[in-house]
Amino acid sequence: MSRAAFTMLELLFVILIMGLLANYGVELLSKAYKNFIFTSINNSLQANSAMAVENIAARLQYRIKDSVIARGTDGTFQGLEANSDSTAPILEWVGYDAEGFRGNTTPMPHWSGIIDIGLSTSTALVSPATDTAKVETLINTLSNGTSGVSSAALYFIGSDSDIQTGYGWNGAISTQNKAMHPIRRDVAAPQNFIPINGATGADNNFTGVDVYEYYQLAWSAYAVGISDYNVITKTGTLMLYYNYQPWRGQTYLRDATAVMLMQNVSTFRFMAAGSVLKIEVCVKADLMEDYSLCKEKTLF
Incomplete structure (x- = not known):
């Protein structure tokens, strides 16, 4: 006795099951891809920000401690220990x-x-x-x-x-x-x-x-600060300046050798408590506008 391959009810049931599997499968693939992208961006930001902080710290380690200043965009400066402007953009020593x-x-x-x-x-x-x-x-x-x-x-x-x-x-x-x-x-x-x-x-x-x-x-002398700041993306390039001598009348903007430390930097902060110095670098991702990551280091 012969029998049809599928009844209409069975066919509808199979289509429903396949549709559910396809829907959840796409969601799973989408989540897996998003997790992969997030992990990749996070790992990249972690590595790059850590490298930038360590590069700065490696030079600050050999600072003459009494020489460290916070400099404003208008060129004014004050000793870091007495600095009351937490937004001063340039650290110099x-x-x-x-x-x-x-x-x-x-x-x-x-x-x-x-x-x-x-x-x-x-x-x-x-x-x-x-x-x-x-x-x-x-x-x-x-x-x-x-x-x-x-x-x-x-x-x-x-x-x-x-x-x-x-x-x-x-x-x-x-x-x-x-x-x-x-x-x-x-x-x-x-x-x-x-x-x-x-x-x-x-x-x-x-x-x-x-x-x-x-x-x-x-x-x-050395200076660190953000250049080429973009007010739309609120990021810039973190730069290190060296090979200039203030005691000879030289400045970091006019006479120094400039080296790029990191791109897409949103924040560079620093503060001092006595001779102890703390620096912080925050970076943003190109692909994830709302995601940023900060690294900090304390130097004695």
Whole structure:
């Protein structure tokens, strides 16, 4: 006895089941795809923001702590510890020469960080175990041939400093009675530092100036901030500026080497409590306008 393949009721039932399966299948695929996109974006933002924060922190680690300032878009600035403007966009500081202090050819540092007070004079500071020829070569390499010892300055550890005038944030340092002391090398005596006028490069002296036994050598200031900010997307590019010397009258906008740290940055914040510094970077995704992620780091 023969039988039809499907009755109308059975056919409708099969169509209903297939429709339900197709509908839920599409939803499952859509959710899986959205989860994949979200995970990919989240992982990318996590990695990129962490890298940006670590790059900034790596340079802040070697900051001269009293030199850190918050700078406004109009060029005004104040010491970070006294900063009352939480929206100040630029973080700026002087970093000491960590590479030269470590040395790169022998276990000995290129500059020792010690001044022999007894052997030094008002026109030449003697730094035992320092080789300014090696310092010159290293700075020249790191700056791509644009800086050397004559671009550098000394900072006496423990000395008094005025954030407004001591570091060159408001113009070149022409005397030796500030926090930063512009110097040049003495080719005939590589352990000596010769004081100079930061504005002209002419020799001057330490007459009437307190000279300390311990110092740090610096050849660059650093600045971090958001550039090319888009008011529609509310994002910009986080930039690092280096290889400029405020004590010579240079600024990050006019004279520095600029390096891009990260794109699509919505926020760059920083604050200080004493010598402790906290930085925060927030980024947005191109594909997900409402999704952002923040990374922060505290430095001592």
